[in-house]
Amino acid sequence: MSKFWSPFVKDLVPYVPGEQPKLAKLVKLNTNENPYGPSPKALEAMRGELNDNLRLYPDPNSDLLKQAVASYYGVQGNQVFLGNGSDEVLAHIFHGLFQHGAPLLFPDISYSFYPVYCGLYGIPFEAVALDEQFQIRVEDYRRPNGGIIFPNPNAPTGCLLALEAVEQLLQANPDSVVVVDEAYIDFGGQTAISLVDRYPNLLVTQTLSKSRSLAGLRVGLAVGHPDLIEALERIKNSFNSYPLDRMAIVGAAAAFEDQAYFEETCRKVIESREYLVAELTQRGFEVLPSAANFIFARHPQQDAAQVAAHLREQGVIVRHFKQARIAQFLRITIGTPEQNQALLDALSHS
Ligand SMILES: *Cc1c(COP(=O)(O)O)cnc(C)c1O
Numbered sequence: 001m002s003k004f005w006s007p008f009v010k011d012l013v014p015y016v017p018g019e020q021p022k023l024a025k026l027v028k029l030n031t032n033e034n035p036y037g038p039s040p041k042a043l044e045a046m047r048g049e050l051n052d053n054l055r056l057y058p059d060p061n062s063d064l065l066k067q068a069v070a071s072y073y074g075v076q077g078n079q080v081f082l083g084n085g086s087d088e089v090l091a092h093i094f095h096g097l098f099q100h101g102a103p104l105l106f107p108d109i110s111y112s113f114y115p116v117y118c119g120l121y122g123i124p125f126e127a128v129a130l131d132e133q134f135q136i137r138v139e140d141y142r143r144p145n146g147g148i149i150f151p152n153p154n155a156p157t158g159c160l161l162a163l164e165a166v167e168q169l170l171q172a173n174p175d176s177v178v179v180v181d182e183a184y185i186d187f188g189g190q191t192a193i194s195l196v197d198r199y200p201n202l203l204v205t206q207t208l209s210k211s212r213s214l215a216g217l218r219v220g221l222a223v224g225h226p227d228l229i230e231a232l233e234r235i236k237n238s239f240n241s242y243p244l245d246r247m248a249i250v251g252a253a254a255a256f257e258d259q260a261y262f263e264e265t266c267r268k269v270i271e272s273r274e275y276l277v278a279e280l281t282q283r284g285f286e287v288l289p290s291a292a293n294f295i296f297a298r299h300p301q302q303d304a305a306q307v308a309a310h311l312r313e314q315g316v317i318v319r320h321f322k323q324a325r326i327a328q329f330l331r332i333t334i335g336t337p338e339q340n341q342a343l344l345d346a347l348s349h350s
Contacts, residue, residue, distance in 0.1 A: 015116040018319050027316040027342045029333040032155075032184075032294050034213035036268065036336070038251070039261040042214065045254035046247045058246045060237075065244065068253040069221055073193045078226040081233065084243040086183060086207035086220025087113060089232070092239070093149075093203065093222065094121050096231040097177045102146035107136055109326055111155050111181065130154075134288055134296075136161050138169045149179040153189055156321065156331040158290030163190045170199045177228065179203045186211035186266050187273070188291030193223050200225040210293055211266055212255045219244065219252040269293050273334045279344055298328045307347075314346040 001010055018031035037043075062082050070077045083089035094117040098104050101124075106114050108127040118125045128140050134157045141148055148169065153160045170178055180192045182204055193204050203224035209215035222232060236243065244252075255262070273295065277287050280297055287297040298304060308320040308330055319331040332343065 011119070013116060013119050015113045019317065021317065025315060027335065027339045029294075029335050029339065029343060030317045030319045030331075031215075032210055032292075032331075032333045033215050034210060034265065034269070034293065035334070035339060036213055036265040038213045038217075039255050039258035041258045041261070042212075042251045042255040046251040049246050049250045054246060058242055058244060058249055060241045062244045062249045065219075065249045065253045065256075068256045069223075072256045073191075073223060075193065075196065075223055076226070079196060079223055079229060081222040081224075081229045081236075082244055083220050083222075083236070084240075084248075085209065085218040086181070086205050086222075088218075088243060089205050089220045089222050090114075090149075090179075090181065091117055091120070092232045092235040093177075093179055093205070094118065094123060096235045097179075097203070097228065098123050098147040098149075100146035102144050105141055105143075105145045105148045107150055107154060109134065109154070109157060109323070111151050111183075112321075114149060130157070135159055136165075138165050138172070141169055142172050145173070145176055147177045147179070148173060149181060151181040151183060152192070153184045153187070153291040155183065155292070156294070156319070156326070156329075157288050157296050158184075158292040158294055159288055160189045160291035163192060163195075166192050167195060167199075170195065170202055174201060177201050177203060179205060182206045183210055184292035184294075186262075187270060187293045196224050200227065203228050208252050208255060212252075212262065213265065214251065214255060217248050217251055219248050269334050272337060272340055275337075276332070276334060276340050276343075283344075283347060294331055294333045296326075296329050296331050298330070304328045304330050311343070311346050314349060316343050316346045318343075 065082060066077050066080050069080045081089060099121060104118060104123050104125040105128050108129045131137050136150060166180060178201055182191055185191050192202065196202050203222050205220065205222045208219040273290060277295060280287050285297040285299050287295050304320055308318055311318055
């Protein structure tokens with residue numbers, strides 16, 4: 001604390017990201033990064049951009065990327081918003097679309113950045129309990145609210161809410177902005193972007209950090225009605241005119257154009273997930289049904305924090321959340337077959 005701080009800073013409770021260890025050699029299954037590299041075409045596009053033009057500012061509207069995203073999803077350019085990672089897109093959403101007095105609703109077990117943004121922007125919220133199977137119950141969102149947000153598939157559970165249920169939620173809340181945070185949708189779900197033309201209150205966010213393996217580039221996006229997008233553009237242009245740099249614009253656009261690489265790597269992750277679920281189940285773990293690039297698992301006889309510490313001693317890091325209801329679970333990112341085997345070996349080794 002310092003006398004120089006603005007008063008609200010002392011009450012902020014910042015988000016705590018998963019560890020990014022400085023040691024190499026660790027089997028890193030703790031932050032849901034993609035084990036496969038980015039598309040070679042994305043890397044090539046970025047190399048081509050490494051030149052004298054870096055002295056110039058990038059396109060403030062990132063039109064090249066906006067067009068690539070719009071044509072990929074079959075929407076118009078004015079239905080797409082881009083940001084420096086979907087975390088930044090989410091921050092602008094909270095700031096611009098959720099400050100209505102009534103509480104924002106999101107699941108009690110969900111992305112831990114949501115309450116952090118509520119703190120940053122002074123937004124009241126209510127955490128809506130998932131059911132006993134850790135599923136979202138759409139009926140529970142029929143109550144006065146200033147907006148609704150949830151990850152789909154949910155994080156850190158990995159559980160998917162079917163598209164029909166997303167649509168029921170939209171129909172029940174026509175006067176609220178409903179944000180579906182689809183950070184993991186490409187690993188087993190159907191995107192709600194197909195609904196944006198029918199529901200002007202729907203905003204879908206996605207990221208290139210997970211399925212497109214570009215977490216280090218920081219690119220995220222939102223798709224929705226032009227009026228919602230305009231609110232986000234107003235915030236963005238009052239905050240940072242150039243959230244996407246020259247590398248990010250061309251690299252992300254090229255990633256969207258390399259469909260074959262995208263499909264191949266997603267398929268490999270999904271195959272490994274099914275293998276890992278089977279192996280862990282055989283070892284006595286209970287694994288929640290996952291549509292993401294991670295799984296959420298608990299062992300009835302083994303303490304989760306101890307298992308995480310035991311894995312760490314053997315160079316495998318997974319994520320453990322010290323939170324009510326999920327303190328006995330571990331979130332394990334799907335790695336390459338070799339990494340997944342290292343995890344299984346470390347579990348067997350006592
Ligand atoms: C990873 C993640 C994000 C943020 O991704 P960025 O790297 O900031 O694009 C957003 N929401 C959820 C649920 C995530 O898991």
